[in-house]
Each structure stands twice: as C-alpha cells, then as structure tokens.
Amino acid sequence: MAYIEFTHVTKEYTSGGGSVHALEDVNFSIDKGSLTIILGASGAGKTTALNILGGMDTLTSGTVSVDGRDISALSRKEQTLYRRTDIGFVFQFYNLVSSLTALENVELASQIRREHFDPQHTLEQVGLGHRLNNFPSQLSGGEQQRVAIARAIAKRPKLLLCDEPTGALDFETGKQILQLLQDICRTQGMTVVIITHNTAISPMADKVIHFRSGQVFDSSTNEHPMSIADIEW
Numbered sequence: 001m002a003y004i005e006f007t008h009v010t011k012e013y014t015s016g017g018g019s020v021h022a023l024e025d026v027n028f029s030i031d032k033g034s035l036t037i038i039l040g041a042s043g044a045g046k047t048t049a050l051n052i053l054g055g056m057d058t059l060t061s062g063t064v065s066v067d068g069r070d071i072s073a074l075s076r077k078e079q080t081l082y083r084r085t086d087i088g089f090v091f092q093f094y095n096l097v098s099s100l101t102a103l104e105n106v107e108l109a110s111q112i113r114r115e116h117f118d119p120q121h122t123l124e125q126v127g128l129g130h131r132l133n134n135f136p137s138q139l140s141g142g143e144q145q146r147v148a149i150a151r152a153i154a155k156r157p158k159l160l161l162c163d164e165p166t167g168a169l170d171f172e173t174g175k176q177i178l179q180l181l182q183d184i185c186r187t188q189g190m191t192v193v194i195i196t197h198n199t200a201i202s203p204m205a206d207k208v209i210h211f212r213s214g215q216v217f218d219s220s221t222n223e224h225p226m227s228i229a230d231i232e233w
C-alpha cells in the first residue's frame with residue numbers, strides 16, 4: 001500500500017439549490033518521502049483534493065488513506081488532531097501572525113507537538129537565522145514565505161502541503177522557495193505536495209498529477225527529478 005492513497009474519491013458541494021462535483025472518482029497514490037506536484041486549471045479540483053488530504057474538508061464518497069490510516073473515517077476530534085500533528089500547510093499568502101516575530105510565529109506552531117524541531121534552528125535552516133526578531137511586516141515576501149515554511153515543518157509533520165506557495169512571489173524568489181521545498185523533501189525525507197499552475201516546474205517532482213474537471217487526467221513519475229536550479233521558464 002502506498003503512503004497516500006486516494007481511492008474513488010468524490011466530493012460534491014451543494015449550495016444555492018445546485019450541486020458541484022469538485023472531485024469525481026479520483027484515484028492516485030503518493031510514496032513516502034517523495035515530492036509531488038499537482039497541476040490543473042482553475043476549478044480543476046486541486047485545492048479540494050489538498051484540503052481533503054489535510055483534514056480540512058470531508059469527502060462525499062471513496063477513501064483516503066495516509067500511512068495506512070483511513071483519514072476519511074475520522075471523527076471531528078480525530079480530524080482536528082490529525083490536522084494539528086500530521087500536517088504542515090504552506091499557503092500562497094503566508095498567513096503569519098503579524099504581531100509576533102518570525103521566531104515567535106515558529107514557536108507557536110512547534111508547541112503543538114512535544115517532539116518538534118528547535119524553532120531557532122529551523123529558521124536558520126531556511127536561511128533566516130539573522131531575522132529571528134523581525135516582525136512579518138519587516139520581511140520581504142520571500143522571507144515571510146520562508147517563515148511560513150519553517151512554521152509548517154517545525155512541528156515535524158508527516159506531510160507538507162503547499163497551495164501555490166510561489167503564487168505571490170517574483171521569479172527568482174519563487175525559485176528559491178521551490179529549491180527550499182525540494183531540499184526539505186530530500187534531506188528530511190518529508191513527503192511534500194505542491195499545487196501549482198506552473199507546468200514548467202514539473203521536472204523537479206518525483207510525481208506529477210494533472211487534474212482536469214475534477215478528475216485525474218494524467219499521472220506520471222520522473223525517474224530523475226531535476227534540481228530547480230536547472231529548470232528555466
């Protein structure tokens with residue numbers, strides 16, 4: 001059994017008297033310690049799949065298993081615990097607490113788990129050892145995203161889920177963030193999933209899953225993933 005398995009997953013939203021099939025019979029698997037890129041046009045179902053994987057949303061039918069555990073069958077309380085301990089999220093717009101310093105933002109998240117990484121060391125790892133006491137407003141977009149990544153990984157999650165992590169960044173800064181995510185995957189053996197619109201970065205992934213209209217349209221693996229530094233777009 002793969003580390004992550006989506007099996008016949010369907011998600012239907014009902015609102016305003018109508019219904020939308022955000023996901024329809026979605027099947028895919030992801031290996032432990034791999035980097036996966038999820039591609040697809042707007043509305044294809046990428047965020048819905050990531051939110052289900054992260055315990056932020058429920059599914060209508062099918063099963064989702066992570067590390068041998070059926071997360072689609074969790075109670076609300078178990079789902080909250082799963083989200084807190086097993087999942088690190090990185091969003092497009094960082095979502096840092098503006099009144100806390102970089103270090104305090106990471107400390108806040110790391111307190112969730114006893115077996116967390118040292119917050120200061122984690123910030124040093126993402127290249128921000130010299131900005132520990134700065135507030136988010138004193139940091140560039142790329143630096144804020146580094147804090148957000150440090151915050152997400154400091155609690156040692158099983159999965160690092162990233163929804164358009166470079167969407168608000170310029171080309172060079174975006175490349176540095178992608179390099180950081182690839183390094184985290186390789187050096188810490190963390191399972192990383194990245195949603196993006198940018199098909200050009202596909203060669204950096206171990207696996208590429210392409211969504212279209214709520215379904216997996218294509219799924220492929222790279223035998224030799226490229227370093228982000230060698231990819232041009």
Ligand SMILES: Nc1ncnc2c1ncn2[C@@H]1O[C@H](COP(=O)(O)OP(=O)(O)OP(=O)(O)O)[C@@H](O)[C@H]1O
Pocket residue numbers: 013014015020021022040041042043044045046047048049
């Ligand atoms: N809470 C909701 N209620 C109703 N419909 C929803 C809800 N969330 C998502 N949808 C619909 O489900 C479909 C898939 O949305 P989703 O956000 O997963 O797409 P996406 O591929 O992530 O798009 P984008 O790249 O624009 O973020 C869309 O048609 C969307 O309108």
